[in-house]
Amino acid sequence: MSASACLPRRTLPLALLLLAACNGSESPAASGAPPPAAVDHAAFEAARQKAVKLQDSGAEQQKVLDALLAAHVLDPAHVGINRRLGQAYVDLRLHEQALEAYKRVLAVQPDDRETLLAVATLQVRLSRPDEALAALAPLLDDPQLAGEARYQKALVLDQQGRRAEAEALVADTAGLAPRIAYRCRSLHGRYLSENGDWAGAAEEFARALAGRADYKEALRGAADCARRRGQADEAARWDERLSLIVELTDNVYMKSAKAAPQRRALLERLVADYPDWGGAFLELADLQQRAGDSQAACHTVEAYLAAHGADVPADQHAPLRKRFCGSGS
Secondary structure, eight states, rough: OOOOGGGGGGHHHHHHHGGGGGGTOHHHHHTTTTOOOOOOOOHHHHHHHHHHHHTTOOHHHHHHHHHHHHHHHHHHTTTHHHHHHHHHHTTTTTHHHHHHHHEEEEHHHTOOOOOOEEEEEHHHHOOOOOHHHHHHGGGOTTTTTHHHHHHHHHHHHHHTTTTHHHHHHHHHTOOOOOHHHHHHHHHHHHHHHHOOHHHHHHHHHHHHHHHHHTTTHHHHHHHHHHHHTTHHHHHHHHHHHHHHHHHHOOGGGGSSSHHHHHHHHHHHHHOOOOOTTTHHHHHHHHHHHHTOOOHHHHHHHHHHHHHHGSSSGGHHHHHHHHHHHHHOO
């Protein structure tokens, strides 16, 4: 039996991308292996809820992984647990294990394009260019995933010594919304800076940050370009913003409940110094509300709508005000 037979015939095109998912093995029925044990649904659901609660609450990563594995043992094919396992392994930089977890998701849901992109991304990190390019091919024209797919393909082309092709790929973002194209813009900025075009690179980093204001690579690039162009004060501002965002996102302690006051203080600084990042406003408002400071939370939401209201669907303005200010006016 071929490896592709491990997946339904209707999904053969994607199955060909994922031959390794089945490792060339025969199905249990064909090989005479015993069928999978029946799932103890009550025990699995209890284990699943425990794992989800730990992961969503920002618990210590090893505890999250242990809880997910306990649920996985009870139902090895469960899509939700395998997807969460993939993310947990990525967080721990265990890329081989993450890849296998995501492949188990695709074995059940072969048309899940976001998971296919996760598989391709891991193959890029593991320096498996041929597998990565094959997995990326059907994603390059996907309206929501094309930006990330092009970015990952450019990384592969660069690894293969095809820099000119990589540059051309990320330079062309026609048809991609800024929030989709930001990684391509930033990578193109990096290529331009490596070529000594600091002005062009600064423009690309600015475009990247217009798509995602907290993207650390673009923040770092913007600071470096400002330094190279003799704009010391501007470079210092970018450095400060980057430092605050790194502290928020990379410091594990800052994600814990105990660190809520410190996290609030950092977010208040970011909202004041870098209002372009809309995400900081809503997280700050939530922390203020949890601390019982409803007036501050309402003020933060009003500031958010003043700065970013055009990007928020009109029918969401009133619910936001009702949640944080007690009214929809």
